[in-house]
Amino acid sequence: MAHSPFCGSSEHGVTRRSFFGTTVFAGATAFAANMRVMDALKNPCLAGELKRQQKSVILLWLGGGASQFETWDPKPGRPTGGPFRSISTDIPSVQISELMPKMAQRLKTTAIIRSLNTRNADHGGGTRLMETGRAMEQAVDYPDLGALIARELGRADSQVPDYVSMYSETEGRHKGGPGFLGARYAPTFLTESMIPPNIRRPDSLPEVDHQERADLQKLLARRFSERRPNASVASHGMAYERVRGIMASESLFDINKEPQSARDFYGPTQFQEQCLIARRLVEAGVPFVKVARAWWDSHGQNFETHLELCADLDQGMSALLDDLKQRGLLESTLVITLAEFGRTPNINASLGRDHFASAWSCTLSGCGIKGGAVYGKTDPDGHKVVDGEMKSGDLFATIFAALGVDYKKEYHLGARPIPIVDFGCKPTQDVLA
Amino acid sequence: MNLVRCLWSWTVLLSFTGAVTAAEIASPDLTVEQAIDQYVQARISERQLQPAPNADDCTLVRRTSLDLLGRIPTAAEAKRYAESTEADKRLKLVEACLASPDFAYHFRNQLDSLLMGGQKGNHNEFREYLLASVRQNRSWDQMFRDMLIGSDDDAASKGATAFVRVRARELDELTNETSTIFFGVNVSCAKCHDHPLVEDWKQDHYFGMASFFQRTYVTKKNGVAEKFTGEVKFKTTKGEDKVAKFMFLTGATIDEPVVEISAEDRKKLDEEVKKQMQDDKAGPAPKPDFSPRAKLVELALQPANNQMFARAIVNRIWEMYLGRGIVHPVDQMHSGNAASHPELLDWLTRDLIQHQFDLKRLVRGIVLSQAYSRSSEWTASAEWPSPDLFAVALVRPLSPRQYSLSLRLASAAPESYKPEAGGDEWQKRRDELERSAEGFAGQFELPAENFQIGVDEALLFSNSPQVLDDYLRDSPDRLVGAIKALPEKGTQISTAYWTTLSRVPTADEIRACEQYLSKRNDPVAGLRQMVWALLTSPELRFNY
Numbered sequence: 001m002a003h004s005p006f007c008g009s010s011e012h013g014v015t016r017r018s019f020f021g022t023t024v025f026a027g028a029t030a031f032a033a034n035m036r037v038m039d040a041l042k043n044p045c046l047a048g049e050l051k052r053q054q055k056s057v058i059l060l061w062l063g064g065g066a067s068q069f070e071t072w073d074p075k076p077g078r079p080t081g082g083p084f085r086s087i088s089t090d091i092p093s094v095q096i097s098e099l100m101p102k103m104a105q106r107l108k109t110t111a112i113i114r115s116l117n118t119r120n121a122d123h124g125g126g127t128r129l130m131e132t133g134r135a136m137e138q139a140v141d142y143p144d145l146g147a148l149i150a151r152e153l154g155r156a157d158s159q160v161p162d163y164v165s166m167y168s169e170t171e172g173r174h175k176g177g178p179g180f181l182g183a184r185y186a187p188t189f190l191t192e193s194m195i196p197p198n199i200r201r202p203d204s205l206p207e208v209d210h211q212e213r214a215d216l217q218k219l220l221a222r223r224f225s226e227r228r229p230n231a232s233v234a235s236h237g238m239a240y241e242r243v244r245g246i247m248a249s250e251s252l253f254d255i256n257k258e259p260q261s262a263r264d265f266y267g268p269t270q271f272q273e274q275c276l277i278a279r280r281l282v283e284a285g286v287p288f289v290k291v292a293r294a295w296w297d298s299h300g301q302n303f304e305t306h307l308e309l310c311a312d313l314d315q316g317m318s319a320l321l322d323d324l325k326q327r328g329l330l331e332s333t334l335v336i337t338l339a340e341f342g343r344t345p346n347i348n349a350s351l352g353r354d355h356f357a358s359a360w361s362c363t364l365s366g367c368g369i370k371g372g373a374v375y376g377k378t379d380p381d382g383h384k385v386v387d388g389e390m391k392s393g394d395l396f397a398t399i400f401a402a403l404g405v406d407y408k409k410e411y412h413l414g415a416r417p418i419p420i421v422d423f424g425c426k427p428t429q430d431v432l433a
Numbered sequence: 434m435n436l437v438r439c440l441w442s443w444t445v446l447l448s449f450t451g452a453v454t455a456a457e458i459a460s461p462d463l464t465v466e467q468a469i470d471q472y473v474q475a476r477i478s479e480r481q482l483q484p485a486p487n488a489d490d491c492t493l494v495r496r497t498s499l500d501l502l503g504r505i506p507t508a509a510e511a512k513r514y515a516e517s518t519e520a521d522k523r524l525k526l527v528e529a530c531l532a533s534p535d536f537a538y539h540f541r542n543q544l545d546s547l548l549m550g551g552q553k554g555n556h557n558e559f560r561e562y563l564l565a566s567v568r569q570n571r572s573w574d575q576m577f578r579d580m581l582i583g584s585d586d587d588a589a590s591k592g593a594t595a596f597v598r599v600r601a602r603e604l605d606e607l608t609n610e611t612s613t614i615f616f617g618v619n620v621s622c623a624k625c626h627d628h629p630l631v632e633d634w635k636q637d638h639y640f641g642m643a644s645f646f647q648r649t650y651v652t653k654k655n656g657v658a659e660k661f662t663g664e665v666k667f668k669t670t671k672g673e674d675k676v677a678k679f680m681f682l683t684g685a686t687i688d689e690p691v692v693e694i695s696a697e698d699r700k701k702l703d704e705e706v707k708k709q710m711q712d713d714k715a716g717p718a719p720k721p722d723f724s725p726r727a728k729l730v731e732l733a734l735q736p737a738n739n740q741m742f743a744r745a746i747v748n749r750i751w752e753m754y755l756g757r758g759i760v761h762p763v764d765q766m767h768s769g770n771a772a773s774h775p776e777l778l779d780w781l782t783r784d785l786i787q788h789q790f791d792l793k794r795l796v797r798g799i800v801l802s803q804a805y806s807r808s809s810e811w812t813a814s815a816e817w818p819s820p821d822l823f824a825v826a827l828v829r830p831l832s833p834r835q836y837s838l839s840l841r842l843a844s845a846a847p848e849s850y851k852p853e854a855g856g857d858e859w860q861k862r863r864d865e866l867e868r869s870a871e872g873f874a875g876q877f878e879l880p881a882e883n884f885q886i887g888v889d890e891a892l893l894f895s896n897s898p899q900v901l902d903d904y905l906r907d908s909p910d911r912l913v914g915a916i917k918a919l920p921e922k923g924t925q926i927s928t929a930y931w932t933t934l935s936r937v938p939t940a941d942e943i944r945a946c947e948q949y950l951s952k953r954n955d956p957v958a959g960l961r962q963m964v965w966a967l968l969t970s971p972e973l974r975f976n977y
Contacts, residue, residue, distance in 0.1 A: 138605045139613075139621035141551075161888070183878045184885035198892040202901060209953075209962060214895070216949050217966035220942060224972045227810050230828050232884045236971040239891040246888055247896070414762035414882065416619075 055367055055403050056282035056329075057149050059290040060275075060317060060337045062309075063172040064297030065126070067343035067353050068361040070097050070306035071313075073114045073378060080345035080381045083303055091372040099310035102318035108372050109321055109330060110365040111431035115376020115388040116395065118341065121355035123172060123297075126340030131176050133396030134422035140180065140413060145396065146288045147178035147185035148420060152405045153287040154185075156238055159245025160252070161196070163187040163288045164281055166274050171295035180413050184235065187290070190253070194277070199250045214240065252280045265319055272316040279323050282333050296339065300350035313337070321365055334367040334402055338395075345382040359385045362395065364431060368402030373431045393425030401427035458780050465784060465798020472777035473804040477824050482815065484824040488808040490515040491936040492977065494526065497800060498935075499831065499976045500754055501530035503539025504866075505839040508847045508931035527800050531793065533852065534860045537567045538867050540796070542834050543753055548580070548614060550879055552599050562592030573746055573790040574734050577615060582727050585656065594657045597726075601651045604665075608643040615733070616682055617745035617766035634682075634767065640667045641680025645729035648721075652709040658718035659726065661702045679725060681732045683741060689723055741766075743782045743790070750792060751781075754799045756827030757820050762882075773821035809977040829976045830884050833877035836974065837870035843933040843968055844904040846915035886974070894969045904968055905961040913961050922947050925960065933967040 074097040075081040086095040089104040096104055096112070103110070120126045120135075129135060132142040143151070150162035165187040167173045178185035188196045201210050217240065225237055251257055255273050258280070266276040271293045278289040293313065298305040317337065324330040342360025343353035359378045365371070376388030390398075400407040400421065407427060410417040459468055477484050488496065494514040498506040506514070514526060530536060541563040548563075549556055566576055571589075581597060583590030600607040605624065613619045620639045648660040665677040680686045702719070709718045733742050745766060752758040760772045772778045781795065788794055799805055809826035811817050818824040831839065842850055850866075852859050876893060893900060908914045912932050916925040926946045930938040938946070946963055953959030967973070 137621070138603065138609050139619060180881065182881060182883065182885050182887075183889070184887040186887060186889065188889075196892075198889070198896040200896060202896055202898045204898070204901075209958065210895070212949070212952075213962040213965055216945065216962065217969055219945055220966055221971050223939070223941075224970070224977075228828050228975075228977060232830050232880075232886070233828060233971050233975060235885040236974055239886045239888045240895075240969070242888045243891045243895050246892060414619075414764065 054285055054287075054332060055153055056286060056333045057145070057153075057288045057399070057403070058275075058278045058282060058320070058333060058335045059145065059288070060313070060335065061167075061290055061292040062296050062313070062337060062339040063167070063169070063174075063292050063294035064123075065339045065341045065343055065355060066296040066309070066313075066337075067298065067302060067306055068114070068359075068378075069343065069345070069353070069382060070099055070303070070310060072096055072100075072112045072361040072363060073382065074098075075345075075380065075382050078381050080347070080383075082347060084306075091374070094372070094374050097310065099306060100314045102314045106318050106321055106365075109325065109369070110363050110371055111369050111373040111375065112361060112363050113375045113390060113395070113428070113431065114359075114361045114378055115385040115390050116342070116357075116360045116362060116392075117385050117389045118357045118360075118392050121341050121357040123340055123355075126355075126357060127172070127174055129392050130338055130340050131174075132179070133392050133425075140416075140418060142418075143179040143181040143185065144176035145399070146176060146187055146290055147181050149288040149403075150178075150185045151181055152400075152420075153403065155285075157241060158285065159242065160249045160281070160284050160286050161188045161246060162286065164190070164196075164286055165290040165292070166190045166194075166277070167290075167292040167294070168192070168270055168274070169292070169294035171297070173292075173294070176290075180418075181411075194253045194255075195250065196246075196253065199247055201247065211244070214243065249284065252284050252286075253277060262323075265323065267315045267319065269312050269316070271312050272319065275316040275320040276323075279320060279327075279329070282324075283327065283329060297355075298343065298352050299348070299354055300352040302343070302347065302352045324366065330366045332367050334369065334399065335365040336399065337363045359383065364398070364402065368404065368433055370431055370433045375428055375430045388428070388430075390428060391422070391425060393422030394428060397421045397425045397427040398431060401432055458776055458783065461780075461784065461787065463780075464801075465781070465795065466802040468780045468784070469777065469799065469802040469804050472774050472780070473802075473823050476774060477818075477822055480818070480822065482818055482822070482824055483813065484818075484822075485808045485811055485813075485826070487803070487806050488826065492808065493523070493806055495935040496826075496976060497526055497530060499835055499839070501527070501539065501796075501800065502533060502535035503542060503835055503838060504535065505842055505973075506935050507842060507850050507852060508928070508935070510852065511931060511935040523806070524801065527797060531797060533855075534863050535852070537564055538863065539835075540567045540793075542832070546832065546879055547749060548596060549599070551610070554599075556595050556599065558592035559595035560592075562590070562595075565589075570791065570793050573785075573792050574739075574742070575790075577734070577742070578730055581611075581730050582724070597649060598651055598655070598657050601646075601649050601657060604643055604646055607646045607649070608639070611646070612642055612682060613764045615745060616741050617748055617760065617764060618682055618741075619764035620682070636667065636669060636675075637677070637680055638682055638684070640665050640675075640677035641686070642682060642729075644677045644679045645725045648725055650706070650710060652718050653711055653713040653715065656718060658706075658709060659721055659724055660706050661719075661721045662699070679728060681729065681738060683738050685732055685735075685738055687728050687732060689725075692722070739786060740782055743785050744778060746790075746792070747778065747781045747785055747795065750795050751799065754796070754805055755823055756829045757823075761821065773823075826977070830880040830886075831974060831976055832879060833874035834870060835976075836877060837874040838866060839973065840873070840904060840968060841866060841870055843973060844912050844964070845932075846910050846912055847928060847932050848915075849910050891969075894965075901965070905964055907957055907961070913957070913964050916964075917957055917960055922950055925950075926963070929960075929964055929967055933964070934970065934972050 069075060069080065069082055070084060074084065074086040074095065076086045085098045087098045087101060087104050089096055089107045091107045094107060118129055120129045131144040133145065134142060146163040146165060154162040163185060165176065168191060173191065175189050176187065190196065201207065221237065225233055255263065255277060258276060262276065266272040271291065274291045278291050281289045293309065296305065296309055321330065321335060324333050341355050341357040344356040347353060359382055376390065377386050378384065379386050397407040407421045408419065410419045412418065459471060491511060494506050494511050498504060498510065514522065519525065541560065544563050545560055549559065579590035579593035583593040585591050585594055597607065600610060609619065609621045620634050620642065624639045644665045647665045648663040650658055650660060652658050667675055667677060669675055678686045705719055708715050732738055748758045748760050748763055748766065752763055759774050759778045760766045760770060785795055804823045807826045809828050811825050820827060850862065905913050907917060912929065916928050919925045919928060923943065926938055926943055930936060949963060950959045
């Protein structure tokens with residue numbers, strides 16, 4: 001019987017513990033080693049390196065399921081194509097829907113994937129699948145992409161949130177979550193208000209007192225923390241350390257801090273404003289921002305719906321890419337468009353398209369991505385994938401590879417190894433730089 | 434003594450199949466705590482280590498209160514214990530805690546976390562069932578019966594069926610969670626292939642367990658019922674189609690008696706089941722003569738098989754008080770994952786079976802042991818000992834309810850809660866406390882392995898006006914209001930420490946607080962802030 005470390009063998013427990021030593025930091029380091037940042041913070045050279053490498057993800061979530069026919073994989077003139085045409089782009093052989101004219105001029109920074117076959121065409125199941133990169137399982141509560149990125153790219157002592165999720169509409173509103181990674185990686189979830197909860201100092205407490213009260217707490221806690229080195233105890237101290245920084249980051253969420261010119265550049269819609277806020281957040285070092293735009297679930301009036309929503313997306317996304325590029329942030333920021341599934345080639349009696357997960361599209365732009373790449377093909381009517389089929393896990397592997405995160409990495413849940421990407425899934429090299 | 438051992442060794446040999454021989458297990462005449470300490474000390478001595486000394490009185494009374502009462506001690510309770518000179522004060526403390534109304538609430542909450550921890554939504558009837566069961570010290574095997582095959586018509590088991598009901602729509606969930614919770618065995622990997630690392634678990638075991646649940650369904654009236662037919666089919670990794678036998682995790686199987694039934698009668702039964710699932714005016718669900726779930730209970734509790742059931746709960750209860758199972762992780766009880774103290778586990782298992790699965794007795798023994806009472810500080814120059822030696826106590830985060838309850842007590846005026854009053858008065862007060870702590874407890878998650886506190890918790894305590902007002906209010910029933918009235922800073926500080934952290938402050942702490950308070954223009958604001966610093970201390974957040 002092989003003595004696998006995965007069976008919870010106590011021998012291996014001892015080995016790990018003695019490897020990390022018994023100093024005060026031991027507890028914190030032993031856990032934070034997975035975050036690979038606490039060691040770096042102690043080493044000034046590495047700290048600098050890490051800052052340079054600070055990467056972020058902006059996920060533009062097209063809640064309800066955007067139609068690939070009206071966005072990235074048009075089929076003009078076909079019975080399934082609908083009334084809209086396709087247009088040329090800044091990539092010679094590539095055409096996208098005429099509803100996305102601005103993005104058509106920005107494919108040099110963007111890779112389109114047209115060959116997702118994810119099989120789950122149910123809002124709940126599809127959302128879970130595309131949020132976590134794998135099918136739901138009874139025994140394991142998988143973390144969503146935001147939690148994974150917060151864990152992999154975040155800093156233990158970060159003065160800004162690790163994971164921000166904006167979902168203003170009520171349809172399909174879904175918080176997602178960190179699963180077994182725990183509440184540490186839960187999102188700051190903004191719905192009706194753009195102000196994160198408990199971020200403001202209460203009126204009854206002057207600034208000085210707020211700070212000095214925190215200093216007293218830290219002072220009184222020191223004896224206990226030092227005598228009980230333990231990752232959980234350390235996280236307690238770390239959480240309180242971060243409070244002032246997080247409070248200061250409130251201004252990041254305030255669009256009034258941006259000059260009117262920037263606001264005009266993005267546009268006035270809620271989605272466009274949130275794209276601007278996303279840029280502010282990643283500029284300040286937030287590793288993962290999700291901006292949801294609902295509700296693309298066009299079972300009826302598909303074409304009207306997409307006329308409106310695509311215009312919003314086209315403007316918001318292109319402004320975001322331009323702005324990131326101008327600020328030198330695009331090479332360290334990965335921008336994703338994704339949904340729970342796509343839409344049927346078949347146009348129904350209400351001029352709608354229904355749920356469809358057999359052949360649909362998403363895009364990746366920026367960090368680690370080969371701009372102009374188009375991966376995968378669907379048949380002329382868009383019924384199925386004919387080349388380059390990708391699963392949700394493959395997309396996740398690709399995302400991690402683009403960000404320089406080891407897609408083969410494993411966490412451990414008790415005795416069980418949990419690879420961060422679903423079994424057998426690999427990055428798609430064709431879209432990677 | 435030797436004669437007794439001889440007699441016992443024969444009896445034990447007969448009842449233990451494949452386990453260690455009697456010669457390797459200590460006498461059953463030992464008390465639970467004696468057996469624990471004997472085995473734990475043996476391994477520590479083997480390593481030539483000195484265990485950590487006993488925790489000091491304040492730490493021990495705090496730990497015992499949190500573990501048995503679900504809350505920190507009041508200042509009066511802590512002081513009384515620390516100042517007592519009685520030789521057997523620790524025994525008296527444990528007995529008093531076990532006899533208090535607090536015990537039932539907390540043990541109920543612990544069992545609730547074990548049984549329904551992963552389930553969302555509230556299940557109040559189930560919690561009521563647990564509370565009643567703990568109060569009457571219902572045996573664990575009887576509770577297992579209640580939960581798996583109990584009836585809502587029976588007062589003693591009413592509410593227990595929720596265990597099956599909330600999971601009945603997902604066969605995998607019901608199978609896997611029953612195996613994990615009651616048998617310490619997470620076989621989910623064995624669904625798709627023979628477990629890659631564990632020889633004990635093959636697909637047959639997974640689907641064998643699933644067959645016991647396959648016929649279970651929930652009626653439209655929200656009752657749990659069973660169909661008359663049905664089997665689990667699966668595909669092996671070789672691609673063969675197989676029909677699962679009813680197989681328990683030990684490999685023991687049962688066969689279903691063949692019943693001759695006409696196609697017509699079969700159709701009638703199927704329609705009846707369908708009606709049950711769709712019609713909320715249907716009568717009581719028909720009960721098949723052969724109930725797979727009842728057979729599972731029968732098999733699992735048979736003397737030939739019941740060690741698995743007993744070991745699993747022993748391990749879980751051990752983990753509740755020591756912070757780590759004798760088998761770790763607690764859902765990996767198999768031959769490839771050795772127990773840290775196999776003979777101890779066998780002894781405690783045998784003891785539990787022989788005492789009719791009396792959980793409270795086991796709890797008492799664990800909490801009275803030396804192993805439980807060790808300090809969580811390691812000051813020796815030697816390397817920190819491996820946690821599976823239990824040579825140093827583990828630091829454990831408070832559960833959401835423990836934290837919420839403790840905060841309520843810690844922020845209250847010292848005299849406002851008087852558990853020593855006992856009787857109905859304390860029963861009522863304690864019940865109120867339990868209810869009022871419920872809401873706030875929802876803000877926190879159940880600690881799992883590698884528990885990390887997120888910045889949201891720190892922000893909540895730092896900035897939420899409601900939280901701050903509730904805990905720091907300057908009113909007579911609050912700690913702030915009570916210490917405001919004290920004449921000297923010294924007593925203000927020590928009262929705050931006893932109430933929040935159950936101990937006397939050190940000289941450095943007194944100095945730091947005095948300095949802080951002196952600098953404040955507004956003395957009451959200063960007290961509020963000092964109390965805040967203590968309430969948000971890691972020392973309050975953890976059980977050490």
